Amino acid sequence: MKDVVEVLQASHVFFVATEGGGAPHVRPFGAVVRHDGRVWFCTGDRKEVAKQIKANPKIAIAAMAAEPPQWVRITGTAVFEENQGAKDAMFAHMPQLKEMYANQMDQFKVFYLKDAAAKLCHIDGSTAEELAV
Numbered sequence: 001m002k003d004v005v006e007v008l009q010a011s012h013v014f015f016v017a018t019e020g021g022g023a024p025h026v027r028p029f030g031a032v033v034r035h036d037g038r039v040w041f042c043t044g045d046r047k048e049v050a051k052q053i054k055a056n057p058k059i060a061i062a063a064m065a066a067e068p069p070q071w072v073r074i075t076g077t078a079v080f081e082e083n084q085g086a087k088d089a090m091f092a093h094m095p096q097l098k099e100m101y102a103n104q105m106d107q108f109k110v111f112y113l114k115d116a117a118a119k120l121c122h123i124d125g126s127t128a129e130e131l132a133v
Contacts, residue, residue: 004118004131005034007065007072009093014063014072016041020052029061031097035089038112039133041078042090042097045107053078053111065120070128076116086110 008014009032017026027049033040043050053059061074087110091098101108118131 002120002129002131003034004072004074004133005032005039007120007131008032008061008063011063011065011072014061016049017060017062018049018052019056019058020048025049025052031090031094033086033089033093035083035086038086039116040083040086040090040110040112042087042108042110044101044104045109050080050109054080059113069123070120071123072118072120072131074113074116074118074131074133076113076133078111079114080109080111083110086112 013028013030014032015026016029017024019025025048029041031042057078059076059078063072064070065072087108090110097108113133116133118133120128120131122128
C-alpha cells in the first residue's frame, strides 16, 4: 500500500478544498509530512483557509501523480494541534517555511486529518488502490 505523503510530495502541488460563506474554495498547497504516524499539513493562522477550516474542518484534497498518470483524492476532518515535532518535521521538509514565518512563528499552524480516507485512481476514475493515511 502506497503512503499518501509520498504521493503528495511527488506531486509537488496538491489542492485543498474548503467551504466558507456557503461557497467552495480551492487552494494550492505544497507542504505535507508524516510525523508520529499522522499526515500533517500547515498554514498561516491569519489566512482565510485557516479560518475556513476552523469554521468547517471537513476538507478534501486532490493531486495528480505523474507516473503512471493517476490522481489522488483525500477526505477527512482537519484537527489543528500545537505540535512542535510536526512543525520541526515541516521545517526540515521545506526549510523556506521557517524563513517565511521567522518573524511571525506564532502564526505558523499545523493540522492533521482524522477519519481520513485516500484513494489513488486511474484516469478513468476507477480506484487503483487505497492509500495509507
